[in-house]
Amino acid sequence: MKLLFFIAFRHIFGRKRQSFIAVLSVVIASIVMTVSLAISSGLDDTMINSMLSMMPHVKAYDSVMSISNYSQEASTITSIPGVKSATPTYESQGILQFQGGMGNFVTGVMMEGIPMSGSSTAFNLSNITVSGSSTFPTMGSVIIGKQLAQNIGAQIGSVVKVISPADQSLYLTVSGVFYSGYFDYDSRVIILPLQTMQIISQSGDVVTGINVQLNNPYDAEKIAPIIASKTGLLTQTWGQQNYNLLYALSLERTVMILVMSLILLVSGFVVAVVLNTLVKEKTRDIGILRAYGFDRGKVLKIFMLEGVILGIIGLIIGGALSLAILYVLKHYSLPFLTQAYYLVKLPVKLTFGDFMMTVVETFVIILVFTFMPAYRASKLKVVEALKHE
Amino acid sequence: MSNIIELKNISKGYGKGRNRVEILNGLDFELKQGEFASIIGKSGSGKTTLLNILGLLDEFDSGTFLFKGRKIESLKEKERNIFRNQEIGFIFQFHYLLKELSVFENILMPAFLKEGKISSQAKAYALELLEEIELMDRKEYKIENLSGGEKQRVAIARALINRPALILADEPTGNLDVETSEKIHTLFSNLVRKRNQSVLVVTHSGELASLTDIQYKVVNNKLTKS
DSSP states (O other): OHHHHHHHHHHHHHSHHHHHHHHHHHHHHHHHHHHHHHHHHHHHHHHHHHHHHHSOSEEEEOTTSOBSSHHHHHHHHHTSTTEEEEEEEEEEEEEEEEEETTEEEEEEEEEEEEOSTTHHHHTOHHHHEEEEOSSOSSTTEEEEEHHHHHHHTOOTTOEEEEEOTTSOEEEEEEEEEEOOSOHHHHHHEEEEEHHHHHHHHTOOSOBSEEEEEESSGGGHHHHHHHHHHHHOOEEEEHHHHTHHHHHHHHHHHHHHHHHHHHHHHHHHHHHHHHHHHHHHHTHHHHHHHHHTTOOHHHHHHHHHHHHHHHHHHHHHHHHHHHHHHHHHHHHSOOHHHHGGGTOSSOOOOOOHHHHHHHHHHHHHHHHHHHHHHHHHHHHOOHHHHHHOO | OOEEEEEEEEEEEESOGGGOEEEEEEEEEEEETTOEEEEEOOTTSSHHHHHHHHTTSSOOSEEEEEETTEEGGGOOHHHHHHHHHHHEEEEOSSOOOOTTSBHHHHHHHHHHHHHSSOOHHHHHHHHHHHHHTTOGGGTTOBGGGSOHHHHHHHHHHHHHTTOOSEEEEESTTTTSOHHHHHHHHHHHHHHHHHTTOEEEEEOSOHHHHHTSSEEEEEETTEEEEO
8 A cells, every 4th residue: 555655646746737736626626615605604694693683482472462461471481491581572563753864764663562671681682782771761762773773863862753553653762772683673673661562552461472582592493382382372483483584595505515516526527637647648657567566456546546635635725725714704804795795794604514514525526536537547458558658 | 497487379369250360379488497588570470469478468369378387377367466576577678667766666666566565675685786787876866867778777677676487578678779788688688697587588689689598489470499
């Protein structure tokens, strides 16, 4: 084996330009694959985390969306292991009107009424409030999304008019601004005290549902049935609520992997072309090696080794460069990339699984593409190989 | 002296039907231990084909081939490879050295293959051969930096490194000028005689043939002593 490695290395380093091209193709392919997967995972993760920052992990509700004994149900749900908080919520569409310095703005909003005491836990507000307070100082307060505030020109202390479907209106003072990173929430959701919400909706002392936050959002499918059995309420997990989106993300990722694999195939093809040329150039050398007792298997191994060595060098360089590129993307803001996607920095998430998938896929493709020229070399007849000019 | 090689009624041809061309037909040949023989003949007379059969590089159609008393046609491919590595040394018209390897590495290549490593004995023998071919100062040279004659001397040392039972040489100086050829002939002859080596050389050179014990000619697809 030592001799095979020796000859393989000598072939590779004896033909630097061709070897460089083969390695370069593997480097480019592995960078494209790794960086794309990491950005895709990062974007998916950011989107899901932004969504989960405000969305209940499990929503408990009844068939008429009117729960009267909500305090009792909320405390029952809170006692279930794995549940972080359970917040009674009144949810309704509404209209927000604001007469600001830039003019009169009217926009449709989603109104979320939550208890004054539970405001910080209900929507994770304590973490996502970017200005003002994450709690309601008075019954006449409202917390709005950053994008909505920007759109209408409102700021802390601004007074906005909220109109409910029951055609009731109230003037509320903006006491806080949140930023979830999820455009739909930041531009449409306003949060107000539950009692204020009940008044404006003329619903009485009821809520439309109970928002349940879990210690681990990915336990939702497991805990939702327990909530249902303990309270008799209907439940919907965040996964069920966003099934189409999650399915689209998963489909997009699968398609992306398939497309990126084509680039890997091209790199495998380049390696095969380089090896094919090498086999042609080395035909007489193969003849002499065979004359001196090399069997077909050893010739096959030499050329397989060459492909594998080129692939491994490409993967190592490609892996290192990918990590460097991902580091830059993660730590430095690139406005031309991020502005269009409502992001501050391009999110990257390189999982061990994704990294290994790139490595294994590249390796397998290189092996497959290396086999043909190596097999051709091993099948050369000694006498014909020696005659080769 | 015992026979190293014994060919009986060997036939070899190419093509089928009307296109069939017989190269060797009912050929008999013997080579004894330490015998230095040459074959002379016209181009296309089958000299190289015979050499390829003797070197286990090519198959024959019929007949019997005994190498040190062993029937060659019964050997499997793996055994033939080992046989070639350990029992036969090749010298070709063109040096056929591996340009990626140095002079010393080229000489050691068959030994490396035989032992899976380079033993100290093999190294010592390679150095001895380098001394004999007068290329000790070129030991680490790349092949491309050697002259034609030097390359052929390296090829001769490579053929001898595994102390094979048989050396087969196909026009070993066919590619060199007269003066260099004569030097190589003398060197080659001295090297093989010193080792009591069995040698069969195919040549057009009367000068080289005159150095051998027996001269053969290929006439009508058969070998005859000249």
